[in-house]
Amino acid sequence: MSSYDENESKLMRKARENPFVPVGIAGFLAIVGYRLMKMRSRGDTKMSLHLIHMRVAAQGFVVGSMTIGVLYSMYRDYIVKPREEKAAKNK
Template sequence: MSKTQPIFDYTDESHGIMGLMGVCGYGAYAYKKRGKMSTSVFLMQLRVAAQGTVVSALTIGLAYTLVKDHLLKDNKKD
C-alpha cells in the first residue's frame, strides 16, 4: 500500500507561531508597564505593531524567494 503524503507541510509556519508567541508575550509585559495609557489606545498600538511585523515578514519572505529562484538559480540542466 502506498504511503500517503499530508496535504499541508507545517514546517514553515513554526517561525510564524514563534513570532506570534513573542508578540503576545511582549504585549502582556508591556500592558503591565503602560502607565496611564488607556487600554484601547494600547491595543490599537499593539495591533499596528503586529500588522507591521506581519507585512515585514511577508516582504522579507517574498524577497528571499525571488532572490533564491531567479538570481541564485543554476542554469545547469540535469
C-alpha cells in the same frame, strides 16, 4: 489528490518552502506576549490605545517577515535557479 505527503501538515510544508513563515508566526506571538505582559504597567494609557499599539507592532512584524520571504523567494527563483541551469547546460 493532494500534492504533498498525507502525514505532513500544511504548516510544516509551508515552513520548508518558505522559512520566514515560522519567523513571522514566532515574532507575532512574541510581540503580543510582550505587550500583554507590559499591559500591567501601562500607567494612565487607555486600554484601547495600548491594544492598537500592540496590533500595529505585531502586524508590522508579520508584514516585514512576509516581505523578506517574498524577496528571498524571488532571489532563489530568478537569480540562483537560472545560474544553476546555465551551469548544468555548460557541462
